[in-house]
Amino acid sequence: MAEVRRKSGKPLQVNPHKLSQPMGATLAFLGVDRCMPLMHGAQGCASFTKVMFTRHFCEPIALQTTAVTDVTAVLDGGDYSILESIKTIREKVTPELIGVHTTGLTETKGDDIRGVAGKIDVPVVYVGTADFKGGLESGWTLTGQALIDQLTARCDRIDAQKMVLVPHVSMQPIEVEKIRELIEAFGFKVVAVPDLSSSLDNHLGEKQASLSSGGVTVTELEQLADAAFIVTLGASVKGVGATLQTKNPAIRHRHFNHVSGLIGTDALVAWLLEVSGRDALPAAVERWRKRLQDAMLDSHFSIGQTRFLLVAEPDHLAAMAACLREVGGKVTLAVATVDSPILADIEADQVIVGDLEDAENMSDAYDMIIGNFHTEALAHRLGKTAVMRGFPNYEEIGNALKNDVLYEGGAYFLFEIANAAERMRQEQVHREREQIRLQRIADSNLDSRPLPNHA
Amino acid sequence: MSSKPKIKELLVESACEHSTDKKGSCNAPKPGATTGGCALDGAQIALFPFADAAHLVHGPMSCVGGAWETRLTPTSWSGRDLTQTGFATDINTNDVVFGGEKKLAAAIDHIIAQYAPEAVFVYSTCVTALTGDDLDAACKQGTERHGIPCVPVHAPGFVGAKNLGSRIAGEAVLRHLIGTKEPEESTPFDINLIGEHNNTGELWRYRHLLEELGIRVLSTFSGDGRISEIRTAHRAKLNVIVCAKSLVSMTRKMQERYGIPWISCSFYGMTDTSNSILAIAEALDDADLIERTRRLVAREEARLEEKLIPYREIFSGKKAVLNTGGNKSWSIASALQDLGIEVVATSVRKSTEEDKAKARKYLGENAVLMTEPASQQAKVIDETGAHLLLAGGRSLYTAIKKRIAFTDVNQEKKKSYGGYDGLLVLAEDLKNSLQNPVFELVDRKAPWQK
Numbered sequence: 001m002a003e004v005r006r007k008s009g010k011p012l013q014v015n016p017h018k019l020s021q022p023m024g025a026t027l028a029f030l031g032v033d034r035c036m037p038l039m040h041g042a043q044g045c046a047s048f049t050k051v052m053f054t055r056h057f058c059e060p061i062a063l064q065t066t067a068v069t070d071v072t073a074v075l076d077g078g079d080y081s082i083l084e085s086i087k088t089i090r091e092k093v094t095p096e097l098i099g100v101h102t103t104g105l106t107e108t109k110g111d112d113i114r115g116v117a118g119k120i121d122v123p124v125v126y127v128g129t130a131d132f133k134g135g136l137e138s139g140w141t142l143t144g145q146a147l148i149d150q151l152t153a154r155c156d157r158i159d160a161q162k163m164v165l166v167p168h169v170s171m172q173p174i175e176v177e178k179i180r181e182l183i184e185a186f187g188f189k190v191v192a193v194p195d196l197s198s199s200l201d202n203h204l205g206e207k208q209a210s211l212s213s214g215g216v217t218v219t220e221l222e223q224l225a226d227a228a229f230i231v232t233l234g235a236s237v238k239g240v241g242a243t244l245q246t247k248n249p250a251i252r253h254r255h256f257n258h259v260s261g262l263i264g265t266d267a268l269v270a271w272l273l274e275v276s277g278r279d280a281l282p283a284a285v286e287r288w289r290k291r292l293q294d295a296m297l298d299s300h301f302s303i304g305q306t307r308f309l310l311v312a313e314p315d316h317l318a319a320m321a322a323c324l325r326e327v328g329g330k331v332t333l334a335v336a337t338v339d340s341p342i343l344a345d346i347e348a349d350q351v352i353v354g355d356l357e358d359a360e361n362m363s364d365a366y367d368m369i370i371g372n373f374h375t376e377a378l379a380h381r382l383g384k385t386a387v388m389r390g391f392p393n394y395e396e397i398g399n400a401l402k403n404d405v406l407y408e409g410g411a412y413f414l415f416e417i418a419n420a421a422e423r424m425r426q427e428q429v430h431r432e433r434e435q436i437r438l439q440r441i442a443d444s445n446l447d448s449r450p451l452p453n454h455a
Numbered sequence: 456m457s458s459k460p461k462i463k464e465l466l467v468e469s470a471c472e473h474s475t476d477k478k479g480s481c482n483a484p485k486p487g488a489t490t491g492g493c494a495l496d497g498a499q500i501a502l503f504p505f506a507d508a509a510h511l512v513h514g515p516m517s518c519v520g521g522a523w524e525t526r527l528t529p530t531s532w533s534g535r536d537l538t539q540t541g542f543a544t545d546i547n548t549n550d551v552v553f554g555g556e557k558k559l560a561a562a563i564d565h566i567i568a569q570y571a572p573e574a575v576f577v578y579s580t581c582v583t584a585l586t587g588d589d590l591d592a593a594c595k596q597g598t599e600r601h602g603i604p605c606v607p608v609h610a611p612g613f614v615g616a617k618n619l620g621s622r623i624a625g626e627a628v629l630r631h632l633i634g635t636k637e638p639e640e641s642t643p644f645d646i647n648l649i650g651e652h653n654n655t656g657e658l659w660r661y662r663h664l665l666e667e668l669g670i671r672v673l674s675t676f677s678g679d680g681r682i683s684e685i686r687t688a689h690r691a692k693l694n695v696i697v698c699a700k701s702l703v704s705m706t707r708k709m710q711e712r713y714g715i716p717w718i719s720c721s722f723y724g725m726t727d728t729s730n731s732i733l734a735i736a737e738a739l740d741d742a743d744l745i746e747r748t749r750r751l752v753a754r755e756e757a758r759l760e761e762k763l764i765p766y767r768e769i770f771s772g773k774k775a776v777l778n779t780g781g782n783k784s785w786s787i788a789s790a791l792q793d794l795g796i797e798v799v800a801t802s803v804r805k806s807t808e809e810d811k812a813k814a815r816k817y818l819g820e821n822a823v824l825m826t827e828p829a830s831q832q833a834k835v836i837d838e839t840g841a842h843l844l845l846a847g848g849r850s851l852y853t854a855i856k857k858r859i860a861f862t863d864v865n866q867e868k869k870k871s872y873g874g875y876d877g878l879l880v881l882a883e884d885l886k887n888s889l890q891n892p893v894f895e896l897v898d899r900k901a902p903w904q905k
């Protein structure tokens with residue numbers, strides 16, 4: 001559909017929005033209850049990651065580092081610093097799971113981390129997430145697969161009412177919750193993997209969190225393979241379906257690239273109707289569909305005259321573009337963090353893998369920007385408007401409760417975008433009128449000057 | 456010769472007071488119990504405020520992805536603010552296997568062609584240091600190709616923590632920039648401000664006062680800094696370290712090399728700001744200057760005192776517990792005391808011996824120096840009847856449980872509390888905290904709960 005440029009061709013990233021694979025892994029482990037994510041690398045990667053998510057979610061983030069140094073880097077094959085770390089962590093807290101994920105440093109020196117699990121009695125899941133490969137999406141997905149691969153027991157039974165839900169990394173906690181509720185409304189039990197909806201959803205906890213406080217439990221992960229269905233949302237997580245099927249081939253896998261907008265949500269709802277054997281929608285779902293329809297009509301005028309730049313992870317781009325496109329939004333440029341098979345399906349004139357320098361160089365193509373907080377400065381430089389979406393957003397609070405998915409979230413999303421676009425145009429009109437006014441004052445001052453004396 | 460600093464030497468820096476104690480803060484990080492950034496982080500913090508220089512991180516996105524455009528270090532540089540521009544080579548598997556030097560050279564070319572910086576700092580990271588990319592060669596060739604200093608900064612995260620990184624940054628500047636240019640003119644009152652990052656504009660809270668006295672800030676390392684100025688820093692008459700012990704090695708070397716004496720200052724709160732400005736004047740050793748400085752300090756204090764009057768009543772009898780790190784354990788305490796708030800406890804968890812001594816001096820005999828603030832502070836609040844907790848976000852729950860006011864000390868990353876006028880900003884924020892009902896209210900039991 002779109003014209004796609006998959007390689008930047010530049011030797012560097014300028015004003016990058018790409019995030020690293022270990023960061024995606026950390027976030028996925030934070031969606032497991034009472035987990036301590038343990039990043040295997042030098043201390044800085046974990047610190048940057050922790051600061052980023054702390055600021056994005058406005059929540060304390062549980063994350064530890066194996067703190068590899070130049071000395072241990074040379075001597076250690078990985079075991080020492082990981083085992084030491086786990087020992088130290090357990091002196092203070094009792095995690096249900098330790099989520100070991102590597103970084104470029106430890107991958108480059110070739111640490112073998114698989115052996116670690118056998119040497120301790122606390123459940124450990126390990127995943128290789130070198131940061132010179134992939135990005136946020138792949139780190140999230142690899143971790144989701146590792147959780148299933150290493151924890152889930154094989155099973156040959158099926159619980160017809162059980163459904164596993166796998167969201168892509170850019171879904172905020174409330175969005176996962178809303179999708180879960182929708183599926184539950186059709187009579188299913190839902191286990192989300194990973195599940196940020198109860199861990200990083202901005203709830204006031206009982207005490208300061210030294211472990212993740214909420215998420216899918218280790219027991220639930222162990223007993224995942226009796227699910228009748230696994231639903232993957234987002235191209236980046238599609239492979240998780242096959243991973244779970246290795247534990248029980250009878251599990252049926254259904255994939256959606258996104259569940260945003262009318263068509264995207266309709267697809268999920270239609271399928272739920274089919275597999276639940278029901279013949280009517282829950283009343284609330286039906287109501288929200290009508291509200292979205294109305295929202296589409298109310299917002300089409302504003303959004304339909306706006307040209308958008310979207311800056312996000314590939315799956316997030318696909319979702320937002322589809323939603324905007326349904327009401328005539330012109331997505332003229334979409335800038336992805338990394339390459340992905342979904343790029344060709346994104347409903348945009350042009351899709352590139354790139355950075356904000358690329359976006360800045362193509363600024364003639366769009367009026368309004370949707371992207372992470374870095375696009376705020378970009379918009380400012382260009383005299384345009386930006387609406388914040390994606391990781392990280394340091395500019396605003398309440399990110400975990402921003403809902404853009406399904407009928408309900410779609411309505412909120414369209415209203416927010418339409419209002420922002422309208423405000424932007426109003427400001428332009430004000431500026432233009434002010435200029436005309438000043439010009440007229442200047443002109444009339446000229447007119448009222450005393451005539452030159454010709455005498 | 457490689458410009459890689461001798462890490463061991465920097466670690467056992469003689470001017471670093473705690474380094475004789477082998478169990479001190481300089482030791483290797485503990486696996487599984489380490490917080491805080493790496494050396495690269497520290498080096499970036501030290502150098503990023505040079506807004507006229509590009510900062511190119513040679514590494515993957517972990518090292519820069521979430522970290523650029525996060526530091527509020529404003530600049531008066533009229534060109535594009537490169538502090539808020541992220542550059543990274545974003546190395547891939549290919550670069551790891553075959554080396555990333557070509558990419559690095561091309562990246563330097565791209566930056567200089569597109570952004571015309573006054574200098575390019577090139578930072579190594581764990582992976583590129585491990586694979587052995589030759590940063591020195593890339594920088595040397597970049598400098599030769601473009602006639603613009605390209606400065607290698609060898610601070611990969613695995614060599615240590617932030618402090619070490621900022622020392623390494625100091626080394627790099629000392630080696631590659633300072634002394635490479637002569638100032639157009641010299642005055643007897645030329646000083647360098649070392650370690651002043653102009654975070655949230657703190658430098659701008661007092662720089663005008665120095666200028667009013669005829670003290671010229673020849674260069675800063677590196678708040679609102681200019682590359683052309685730091686290159687002339689060797690001609691200063693005095694180095695002033697602002698709240699940054701990690702840069703003592705830099706000033707000590709400048710003393711050895713260029714005979715520049717140094718003093719250490721803090722511009723937090725009224726008392727410390729006054730003392731610091733006076734100390735600078737005294738170090739410059741000019742009777743007239745000292746006399747004028749006394750008058751200026753008296754004037755500023757009187758002006759501030761008057762503006763503080765409405766706050767005095769609110770703060771009178773109020774007690775605060777402070778839980779923050781390093782020099783802030785005493786510098787913020789001093790500011791609180793200026794406001795008439797009694798600081799009954801402060802954290803010395805990561806403090807050096809010197810910081811601990813200072814904290815004791817500022818707080819007095821009865822105050823609690825908390826070594827394990829996370830577990831201690833709740834009890835300390837009970838025992839002292841404190842009204843206010845100043846700490847990082849993680850401690851918010853303690854304040855809510857104890858139903859006392861909370862102020863996030865990291866606010867100072869967004870707002871400037873420094874200098875005379877910053878104290879007014881702090882006063883206003885503390886007043887708002889103390890008067891906010893939310894801390895009493897938020898954790899209340901719902902009517903149906905027993």
Ligand code: SF4
Nearest residue numbers: 042044045518581612
């Ligand atoms: S520890 Fe190494 S890899 Fe991690 S952020 Fe620091 S320099 Fe980069």
